[in-house]
Amino acid sequence: MNRETELRLIREALALKEKGETQYHETTQTHQIERYVSENWFQREKETLFLGSPLAIGLAIEVPNIGDYRSIETVNGLSLLMVRGQDDQVRVFANACRHRNARLVATGESGCRKRFSCPYHAWTYDSEGALVGAPDFERGFSDMDKKQLGLIEFHSRVVEGVVFVHLNLEQQVPEDILAEEMIKGFEYLNLARLRIYKRRSYIVKANWKILTEGGIEAYHFNVAHRNTLAPFFLGNLSTWETWGGLNMRMVLPKKPLLEAHKLAESEWDLRQMANIIYSIAPAMLFLAQPDNISMIKMTPLNPGETRIEEVLLVEAPKAGGEDWSEQELTMHETNHNLVNKILSEDWVLGETIQANMESGAVSQIHFGRFESALTWFHHEYEKAIGLTSTGDLIDTIVSS
Ligand code: FES
Ligand SMILES: [Fe+2]
Numbered sequence: 001m002n003r004e005t006e007l008r009l010i011r012e013a014l015a016l017k018e019k020g021e022t023q024y025h026e027t028t029q030t031h032q033i034e035r036y037v038s039e040n041w042f043q044r045e046k047e048t049l050f051l052g053s054p055l056a057i058g059l060a061i062e063v064p065n066i067g068d069y070r071s072i073e074t075v076n077g078l079s080l081l082m083v084r085g086q087d088d089q090v091r092v093f094a095n096a097c098r099h100r101n102a103r104l105v106a107t108g109e110s111g112c113r114k115r116f117s118c119p120y121h122a123w124t125y126d127s128e129g130a131l132v133g134a135p136d137f138e139r140g141f142s143d144m145d146k147k148q149l150g151l152i153e154f155h156s157r158v159v160e161g162v163v164f165v166h167l168n169l170e171q172q173v174p175e176d177i178l179a180e181e182m183i184k185g186f187e188y189l190n191l192a193r194l195r196i197y198k199r200r201s202y203i204v205k206a207n208w209k210i211l212t213e214g215g216i217e218a219y220h221f222n223v224a225h226r227n228t229l230a231p232f233f234l235g236n237l238s239t240w241e242t243w244g245g246l247n248m249r250m251v252l253p254k255k256p257l258l259e260a261h262k263l264a265e266s267e268w269d270l271r272q273m274a275n276i277i278y279s280i281a282p283a284m285l286f287l288a289q290p291d292n293i294s295m296i297k298m299t300p301l302n303p304g305e306t307r308i309e310e311v312l313l314v315e316a317p318k319a320g321g322e323d324w325s326e327q328e329l330t331m332h333e334t335n336h337n338l339v340n341k342i343l344s345e346d347w348v349l350g351e352t353i354q355a356n357m358e359s360g361a362v363s364q365i366h367f368g369r370f371e372s373a374l375t376w377f378h379h380e381y382e383k384a385i386g387l388t389s390t391g392d393l394i395d396t397i398v399s400s
Helices: 003-019 038-050 180-188 208-215 255-261 324-360 372-384 390-398
Strands: 029-032 055-059 068-073 080-085 090-094 109-113 116-117 125-126 131-133 155-160 163-168 196-205 239-242 248-253 274-280 282-287 292-301 305-314 364-367
Touching: 003 239, 003 248, 003 255, 003 274, 003 282, 029 372, 038 292, 038 372, 055 068, 055 080, 055 292, 055 305, 068 155, 090 163, 116 131, 180 248, 180 274, 196 324, 208 239, 208 282, 208 292, 208 305, 208 372, 248 372, 274 305, 292 324, 305 324, 364 372
Parallel strands: none
Antiparallel strands: 029 364, 055 163, 068 080, 068 109, 080 090, 090 155, 116 125, 125 131, 155 163, 196 305, 239 248, 248 274, 274 282, 282 292, 292 305
16 A cells, blocks of 8 residues: 555544544344355355355465475365466466376475476376376377376466466456555555465364454454453454455554554554454455464365464565574564464354354344444355345255
């Protein structure tokens, strides 16, 4: 974001704080719980949002050097192989051998290689996906052409460091996948040039939308995070904006915002005065804190289970070189653990919500006027999965 936007966001938060207000939706909103528990609903989500639209799968800095690769698990049990080729381009392949479909690389594995040799019969691919070797190929597969047997490549595009793929092989990732203001926001965060500190991956027994909802409202801070986040924030205060679809930016003001009036505007620094969240459709969040950014990626496994990947992104070592100082390492490790502690507070609640929804104890949930980003999220979500009215939904999805 440019400086003018940074100042505008600070002014907006200050104005709301002075009035004791936050960003509202005009009305409350009520939803039936089917969208969190129904198998048919989940299928519709997968087909439209995850398999039928561009999907953010990670960052190009996860494969920073030529030959670097990482296997990435996504929906439907699909395993992807993200590789930086010898030409420095990031590509995304199906992690599946063209012979008889064995996985080339184990789930979650990463490293650096020139060749990927299948563990079953050693068909071997280069880092651009071409089949470059197969034992006894001419004798066994004399009527086949190696050139036609390269790895399946999905269309992908890297935008300001974020790697998008389209899992429908017929579809491209559009050039304007991110609004200009999102791109400027990522530039402001230096996202494409950060380093990976560490990652965690685990499963939470809750629908991915419940977990997303916990990430885009501040109403719960003083209660659910009373001992972690609450002392640093300004209670139920947040602002957010969107540029269409399920992409948004949220500002969560912190106590240093209260000092803004004592400073010249030239000294205002949004990174110090607020946490900033960017949400990318359908299920990736970037949480920017002063010294780091957390990438939180959600992969729905079934209606009541979501794989979470937390990746802590930090600046390169201050002194240059590859290694962080002892002091930097201590800070990053503390932050890595703190983010997990805070998220775990949300996940525990998410699991109780899911269990209650599945038990049918209560049939509805409600969003308050100040949970306005949740109202926005569900509105856009309904459009994205092709639903026009709530009555419609339950009839067309649940009973289909
Ligand atoms: S399945 Fe990969 S070489 Fe046979
Ligand atoms: Fe939370």
